[in-house]
Amino acid sequence: MIAREVIAALRRAEMPNSDDLTAFVIGLADGTVTDAQAGAFAMAACLNGLGEGGRVALTRAMRDSGDVLHWDLPGPVLDKHSTGGVGDCVSLLLAPALASLGVYVPMISGRGLGHTGGTLDKLESIPGLTTEQPEDAFRRIVADTGAAIVAASSDIAPADRRLYAIRDVTATVDSIDLITASILSKKLAGGIEALVLDVKVGSGAFMATPDEAEALALALVDTANGAGCPTAALITDMNQPLAPAVGNALEVIEVMEALVDGDTDTPLTQITAELGGTVLALSGLAADRAEGAAMVVNALSSGAALERFGAMITAMGGPTDFTDRWRDRLPAAPVVIDLPSPATGYVSAMDARLLGEVVVRLGGGRLTQGAAIDASVGLTNVRALGDEVDAREPLLQIHAASREAGEAAATALASAVRISDTLPDVPPLVHRSLP
Numbered sequence: 001m002i003a004r005e006v007i008a009a010l011r012r013a014e015m016p017n018s019d020d021l022t023a024f025v026i027g028l029a030d031g032t033v034t035d036a037q038a039g040a041f042a043m044a045a046c047l048n049g050l051g052e053g054g055r056v057a058l059t060r061a062m063r064d065s066g067d068v069l070h071w072d073l074p075g076p077v078l079d080k081h082s083t084g085g086v087g088d089c090v091s092l093l094l095a096p097a098l099a100s101l102g103v104y105v106p107m108i109s110g111r112g113l114g115h116t117g118g119t120l121d122k123l124e125s126i127p128g129l130t131t132e133q134p135e136d137a138f139r140r141i142v143a144d145t146g147a148a149i150v151a152a153s154s155d156i157a158p159a160d161r162r163l164y165a166i167r168d169v170t171a172t173v174d175s176i177d178l179i180t181a182s183i184l185s186k187k188l189a190g191g192i193e194a195l196v197l198d199v200k201v202g203s204g205a206f207m208a209t210p211d212e213a214e215a216l217a218l219a220l221v222d223t224a225n226g227a228g229c230p231t232a233a234l235i236t237d238m239n240q241p242l243a244p245a246v247g248n249a250l251e252v253i254e255v256m257e258a259l260v261d262g263d264t265d266t267p268l269t270q271i272t273a274e275l276g277g278t279v280l281a282l283s284g285l286a287a288d289r290a291e292g293a294a295m296v297v298n299a300l301s302s303g304a305a306l307e308r309f310g311a312m313i314t315a316m317g318g319p320t321d322f323t324d325r326w327r328d329r330l331p332a333a334p335v336v337i338d339l340p341s342p343a344t345g346y347v348s349a350m351d352a353r354l355l356g357e358v359v360v361r362l363g364g365g366r367l368t369q370g371a372a373i374d375a376s377v378g379l380t381n382v383r384a385l386g387d388e389v390d391a392r393e394p395l396l397q398i399h400a401a402s403r404e405a406g407e408a409a410a411t412a413l414a415s416a417v418r419i420s421d422t423l424p425d426v427p428p429l430v431h432r433s434l435p
Contacts, residue, residue, distance in 0.1 A: 087241025099146025204352025247378015
C-alpha cells in the first residue's frame with residue numbers, strides 16, 4: 001500500500017512524507033516494490049519533481065539502503081562523477097592520474113544510460129576485465145594501485161542499482177531529482193572525503209540549456225555538501241563529443257593514446273586536468289584549481305598515470321601487458337564507413353545526442369534492460385566545431401557489425417552535423433564552476 005500511496009502522491013504533484021519515501025526505497029532494495037511500480041515512480045518524479053526536501057530524503061534513503069564504506073588509507077579518498085555525455089571518457093584518465101599523486105579513488109560508476117556511454121561498459125571492452133568486484137577485492141585494488149572503477153555491488157545503494165536500470169528503459173533519465181539521488185547515493189555510500197562533479201550542458205547532455213545545467217549542479221553541490229562531503233562542480237560543454245570517438249572500445253583507444261603520447265592539449269585532457277585540479281584543491285593537496293590542474297597535467301604527460309592505469313587494469317582481471325599491446329587487445333568492428341560532408345565550409349553545429357543514439361542503435365548501448373553490448377562499434381574521427389571541411393570529405397567514420405548497419409547509421413546521421421559558410425562561435429569547454 002505504501003508504494004501505491006507514494007506513486008499516487010507524486011502523480012498529484014504532492015511530496016510523500018519522508019517515512020513513506022524511505023519505505024518505498026527499502027521496497028526497491030528488497031524487491032517488494034515491483035518493476036511496474038518503480039517505473040511509475042520514476043515517471044511521476046520525472047514529470048512532477050520531488051522538491052528539495054524530497055530530493056534529500058531520496059538521496060539519504062538510497063545511500064542507506066545498503067552498506068556505507070569506510071576507508072583507512074594513507075591519503076585522501078576522492079572521487080569524480082559526470083552527469084553523462086558523449087565521448088566522455090574522463091574517468092579513465094582522471095582516476096589513474098589522481099592515484100599517481102597519492103590520492104585513493106574508489107570510483108563506483110555506472111553503465112550506459114540513454115544516449116550516453118557508461119564508464120563500466122568502456123572498461124569491460126578490455127578482455128578479461130570485470131567491474132563486478134566483491135568488496136574485499138575492491139578494497140585491495142584501491143589500496144594496492146590507488147584506484148578502482150567498479151560497479152556498485154548489491155550491497156552498495158541497492159535501491160539505486162534497481163531504479164537506475166529501470167530509468168534507462170522507461171525514458172525517465174533526465175530528471176534533476178532522480179539524477180541527484182542516483183549519483184550521490186552511490187558516491188556517499190563509497191565513503192569518499194571530497195567529490196568533483198562534471199555537469200554537462202548542450203546538445204549531447206541530459207541538461208540541454210545553461211539554466212537546466214546550473215539547476216542540476218546546484219542541486220548536486222547543495223545536497224552533497226549538506227550530507228557532509230565537500231563538493232564542487234564544473235559545468236562543461238557537451239555540444240559535441242568530448243573525445244573524437246564515441247563507443248566503448250573506441251573511447252578506450254582515445255584514453256590509451258592520451259596516456260601513451262602524453263598529449264595534454266586536447267579537450268579530453270584539458271577537462272580531465274580542470275576536474276582533477278578542482279578536487280585536489282578541495283582536498284587540500286593543491287592550493288587552488290590551477291595548481292591542481294598542473295599536477296594532473298604532469299601525471300598524464302610523465303607516464304605516471306599510464307603506469308597506474310596498467311596496474312589497475314591488471315588488478316581488475318585485464319591483460320598484464322595491456323599498456324604495451326592495447327591495440328591488439330581491444331575488439332574492432334568488421335565494417336568501417338565514412339560519412340561525407342554534404343558541403344564545403346565550417347562545422348557549425350552538431351547534434352551530439354543523435355550521435356550517441358546512433359551508437360546505441362549500432363549495438364554500443366542498450367535498447368532493453370540487460371541487453372548485450374557490442375564493444376567494437378561506434379564513431380571515430382568526429383570533426384570538431386569550427387573545423388573547416390571540403391565537400392565529400394569525411395565528417396566521421398562509422399564502425400559497424402555489418403554493412404547494412406553502417407549504412408543505416410549513415411542515413412540516421414545525415415542531419416547530425418551542420419556545415420555553414422562562416423566560422424562559428426565555439427562554446428568554451430568550461431562554462432562555469434560552482435561554488
